[in-house]
Every structure is written in structure tokens, then in C-alpha cells.
Amino acid sequence: MSAITEGNAGQYGDSRKLAARARLHTEYTIAETGWFPWVAAQLPLKPANRVLDVGCGPAWFWAATAGLLPENLHLTLADLSPGMVDEAVARCRALPFGSVRGCRADAAALPFEDGAFHLVIAMHMLYHLPDPAAGIAEMARVLKPGGFLAVTTNGIGNMREIYRLTTVFGSAPIDPAAVAFGYDAAEQMMRTQFGNVAMSQYPASMRITEPEDVFLALTSYPPGEGAGEPQLSGFRRAIADAFRQGSGALDVNNETGLFLSRKTA
Numbered sequence: 001m002s003a004i005t006e007g008n009a010g011q012y013g014d015s016r017k018l019a020a021r022a023r024l025h026t027e028y029t030i031a032e033t034g035w036f037p038w039v040a041a042q043l044p045l046k047p048a049n050r051v052l053d054v055g056c057g058p059a060w061f062w063a064a065t066a067g068l069l070p071e072n073l074h075l076t077l078a079d080l081s082p083g084m085v086d087e088a089v090a091r092c093r094a095l096p097f098g099s100v101r102g103c104r105a106d107a108a109a110l111p112f113e114d115g116a117f118h119l120v121i122a123m124h125m126l127y128h129l130p131d132p133a134a135g136i137a138e139m140a141r142v143l144k145p146g147g148f149l150a151v152t153t154n155g156i157g158n159m160r161e162i163y164r165l166t167t168v169f170g171s172a173p174i175d176p177a178a179v180a181f182g183y184d185a186a187e188q189m190m191r192t193q194f195g196n197v198a199m200s201q202y203p204a205s206m207r208i209t210e211p212e213d214v215f216l217a218l219t220s221y222p223p224g225e226g227a228g229e230p231q232l233s234g235f236r237r238a239i240a241d242a243f244r245q246g247s248g249a250l251d252v253n254n255e256t257g258l259f260l261s262r263k264t265a
């Protein structure tokens, strides 16, 4: 079991730690379209579809895209964290969906009948599962024939300019999410499960201008979270050096993509 599959109850009790990381993207991303609208534009949804969001988190995705989606969607918001489910449901009940229900659920054992949903979406969460292929099999089971699974995750080059600074914590200079469930794993596991998969990468980069936001994001989860003072001081120095070399900014490469598979009818 890797670090990214452990300690998620503390990490995701509510959305505060996730918000520190999301801030990097919301404040500093350079892209024609925001991440959530970009994903929404590619979902093959129709009015009144039944949709399951696994690992929904605080449902920021649905809040950002409600006005862009077909009408009368029936949303089921599922997450291992009861705090996330409560926040997600409260947020989405105020939005124009056909219906909204929440469910505390483990992606590895979804408490839904076979063929219940037109679309299942699992955004940036399969890397938390000890066995992501088993999660994908569960998602396939609850899809209707002809339904779609949409998965998002990171590639191995994601934010490498930031992760190389985290070696002061003794970690590898790469995104741990991409190590656990990166592009190759998503492609291979979804193709094995469905016999088809289409991938598209979000065209974006970041120019970060506030060093403290890098510090807060990378200390919101292990190993930065829980690091001792000498390591944290070393991390601050590494961030300051990187910003100095970049004349006051840190240019960051994003590798984040969407994988879409269709269950054969």
C-alpha cells in the first residue's frame, strides 16, 4: 500500500486541505477554458441522465458546470468521507439538477445495482485505491450498457517543477498521484475493462507568483504535512531559490487528462 492510499480519513475529513491544493490551479492556471468546464464539455450526457460521481469531494465540479450541462440530471454524489458527502449534497441541492442524493461509499464496493447509471465519473480519485482496477470494474458494473465512464488523473510529468522541490522531504521528484495511477495505468486498465478508451490532455500550464501558495499546497498532504521544522525550512529555501531563478515566478507544466470508455451495449 502506498502513502497515497493511506490516511485519507484525515486528509479528506472536509475540503480544507484539498482547497490549499486547488488554490494553485484556480489562481495560477493559464488556459483557454477552466479545468471543470473543459471536462464537462467532453461528457456524453443527455437530459435526465442518471449520473454517479465517485470520490465527489466537495462537488466543486458540479457547482462550476451546472449551467453548462443538459437539464434535469439525476446526481448521485458518493465519497468515502461523510464530511465530503455532506458538503457536496448541500452545495448541489441549491443547483438546478433534477435530483441530488448523497451516499458514503467505497469505490471498491459500490452500494448500487448493476446498470443503474448512464455515466459514472471518477475525477482524481482512483490513485487513492489500493486496487484501481477493482474500482474500475465496480464502476463498469453499475453502468448501463452503452453508458460511459469518465476518469481524470495526472501524468508523470505533472508539475515536475514543483515536485523536484519536495526531495527535501525524501520523496521522489514526481507527482505521487501519477506514480500510483498515471496515464499509462488509466489507459491500460480502462482498455482491459471496456475494450476501448479515448484520452485527451487538458491544455494548460501555470505561472505561480506567490511562493507561499506553493508551500501551503505541498504541506497540505504527506510527506510535507507532518514534516519537521528542519525539512520545512529546507523546503522554504528550495521554493525561494526556484522563484529567484524564475525572476519572481515559477513556470509549471501541467499534465492532467480525461479518459473516457463506453460500456458495450
Ligand SMILES: C[S@@+](CC[C@H](N)C(=O)[O-])C[C@H]1O[C@@H](n2cnc3c(N)ncnc32)[C@H](O)[C@@H]1O
Binding pocket: 008, 012, 018, 054, 055, 056, 057, 058, 059, 060, 061, 078, 079, 080, 081, 084, 105, 106, 107, 108, 122, 123, 124, 125, 128, 129
Ligand atoms: C483529490 S479528491 C477529488 C475530489 C473531486 N473528485 C474533484 O476532482 O474535485 C479525492 C476524493 O476521493 C475520495 N476518496 C478517496 N478514496 C476513496 C474511495 N476508496 N472511495 C470513494 N472515495 C474515495 C476522497 O475522500 C476525496 O474526496
